[in-house]
Amino acid sequence: MRGTEKRYNVLVVEDNPGDYLLIEDFLEETIIVKKLHWAENFNTTKQILSKKNNGIDIILLDLSLPDKEGEPLLKEIQLLSQDTPIVILTGYSDADFAIKSLALGASDYLLKDVLNSTVLYKSILYNIERNRILVNLKKSEQRYSDLFHFSPLPMWVFDRDTLKFLDVNDAAIEHYGYSYEEFLNMEISQIRPKDDMPALKESLGKERKPMKNLVHGEFTHLKKNGARIRVEIRSNNFEYKGHPAEIMLVNDITERNRHIEAVEQQNEILKDIAWTQSHMVRAPLARLMGLVNLLSEGKIEGDKKKDFYEHIQNSAEELDEIIKGVVDKSQQFEINKDKE
Amino acid sequence: MKIKTLIIDDDEISIMLTDICLKDSPFFQVIDTYLDGATALENLKKEYSEDTTYVIILDINMPLMNGWEFLEEIKDFASQKNTSVFMLSSSTDRLDIEKAENIDLVKGFFSKPLKEEHLSQIQERMAN
Structure with a gap:
């Protein structure tokens, strides 16, 4: 028997001592066993497998044990062994x-x-190796699934034919208020307001190919509690378990929109203040400039001069009042802003 | 040809200043002053004649009828040939200036107070 560099820990679950001895002999010949464990019944097997870091690489399992057998035995062992390959002896x-x-x-x-x-x-080597690949594949699938389920943004997959949700992630469940099961019994039209239906139908009617005709845009969605939210959607088409499906990424921009709206409103108020000031503040100022111009040009003489000085005085006071008013108004604006 | 100048402004002192400034030039012989657009409109409508050249110095911000409303009214009967409007406002707002540029009757936009240099601009633009 050809030797191999790598050696494995093998657990043999076999109640018949004769059969076990035979297997032990064969295993010795293979020289691939690092440590051999023997369990004669389910209970011992359980004890061995329940130990953390038991290091078992493969289980050879006889399916008829005195304390458990057949399918229930296999299932229990699978639960205990997790990702360790099981080879049935029969x-x-x-x-x-x-x-x-x-x-x-x-x-x-x-x-x-x-x-x-x-x-x-052959069986030990083959099953350990194949299992290693399967476990890696499973982990890789899990990683991709986690990317979907733990995405901080709501995501879902829906069937393009039936419009049913096929999968939704935790963020979507959290954000929309429906449970996973509720989502899976719903169609995507149920999270859209009624007046959006024609647009939705038209959009779905278009043929799409993966990575082409990507949809993105702003839409209104409904939460379970009836609240309307504005969302930015990105979606892509792909085949999900053989069905034409679409994956959607949702970004709730309700707050952002509200903020922009508030800023725009404040902008309007500011513009209004600016316009008023351009007219109001400059009125007495222009008057002052005109009065001073004429005086300095020496065009005003005698008693008229006295009137002019009075006009200058009045205009200056008027200007002062207006500027006080501007300050008041901007302070008021600050207060309004705080209320937002 | 007779030249008649109208000053329309709700600010009496402003009218006085504009009036003194205009009278410096022999070009502006006859000056009528109005404290509101409505009265000015009424009088102009009555006396409007194609034989007279009208120079209208018009304020924007006025109660009752503001400058824009006045312009809207007179465009029905006043011709560009003998009527030139010059906006004289305390405003320096870009929007007001742009708005004035889009009205055919308006030949200029000045920020108060009226100055000598404005007078020559008025005459130049009237000559064109």
């Missing part, structure tokens, strides 16, 4: 169930009657 009489166990998640099955060290060696 006799001819139980071969049918062994095949079924593959569908239940077992990695492989071996017929004890034809077992030898070569078969055992």
Whole structure:
């Protein structure tokens, strides 16, 4: 038997000592075992697998144990072993169930009657390696799924034919107030106001290809509590489990819009103040300038001069009043701003 | 040809200043002053003659009828040929200036107070 550099910890779950000894012999020949564990019943198996960092790389499992057997046994072991591959050991009489166990998640099955060290060696290596790849794939899928579910922005996938939600992330559930199950029983039209229906139908009627005709724009959505929100949508088309689907990313811009509106309103008030001041403040000022001009040009003589000085005095006082008024008005504006 | 000047302004002192300034020039012989647009409109409508050249010095911000409303009224009967309006306002607002530029009868926009240099501009633009 060819040796291999890597060695593994193997757990054999087998109630028949004769069968176990046989397997032990074969395993010794394969020289791939680092440490061999033996459990004669489910209870011992449970104890071994329940230990954290038990280091078990593969489980060889006889499906008929004195304290548990068949499908319930397999399921329990799967729960305990998590991602460790399980190879079923079986006799001819139980071969049918062994095949079924593959569908239940077992990695492989071996017929004890034809077992030898070569078969055992191949099965252990193959199943550990294949399982490693499967686990990586599962982790990778989980990562992508997490990207969707833990996105801080609401996201969902819907069926382009039935308009049903196919998947929604936590942020969407949090933001819209519907539970995951409620969402999955709804159509996307149910989060849109009635008057948006024609536009929605038209938009859905258009044929779309992935990464082309991406939709983005501002829409109104309804939360479960009936509140209307303005949202910015981005979406893309793809196939979801064989259906034409669309993934949507939602950004609630209600607050932002409200803020912009408030700023625009304040701008209007400021413009108004500016216009008024341009007319009001400059009136007495222009008068002052005119009066002073004429006086300095020496065009005013005698008693008229006295009138002019009086006009200058009055205009200056008027200007003073107006400027006080401007200050008051801007302070008022500040107060209004605080109320926002 | 007779030249008649109208000063329309709700500010008496402003009228007086404009009046003194205009009278410096021999060009402005006859000057009528009005404290509101409505009275000015009424009189102008009555006496309007194609044989007279009208120079109207018009304030914008006035109660009852402001400068813009006055312009809207007179465009029905006053011809550009013999009527030239010069806005004289305390405003320096860009919007007011732009608005004035879009009205055919208006030949100029001055910020108060009226100065000698404005007088020559008025005469130049009248000559064109």
